[in-house]
Amino acid sequence: KKGPKGALSHYLTAPFDPRFPNANQTRNCFQNYLDYHRCMKALTAKHRDVTPCLWYYRVFKSICPTFWIQRWDEQRADGTFPGRI
Secondary structure, eight states: OOSHHHHHHTOOOOOOOTTOOSSOOHHHHHHHHHHHHHHHHHHHHTTOOOGGGHHHHHHHHHHSOHHHHHHHHHHHHHTOOSSOO
16 A cells, blocks of 8 residues: 555554563563564574564564664674673
């Protein structure tokens, strides 16, 4: 579909996550980024469908600032990412 209504009809925002009830969603953003990459790593290693991982992807893409994601991707590529994936 073209136009703003078509673009917005496919937009999904992050649902409520009871693990992160506060307004500050920084930890929620980081945790979903980690969960996505852990999910991808685990399911890819088992040669399984990675579709369930897309939920985490949509959540972190919705709530994380783009420059954080770019920085974390660079750190993962450099081997300096602080999280455990």
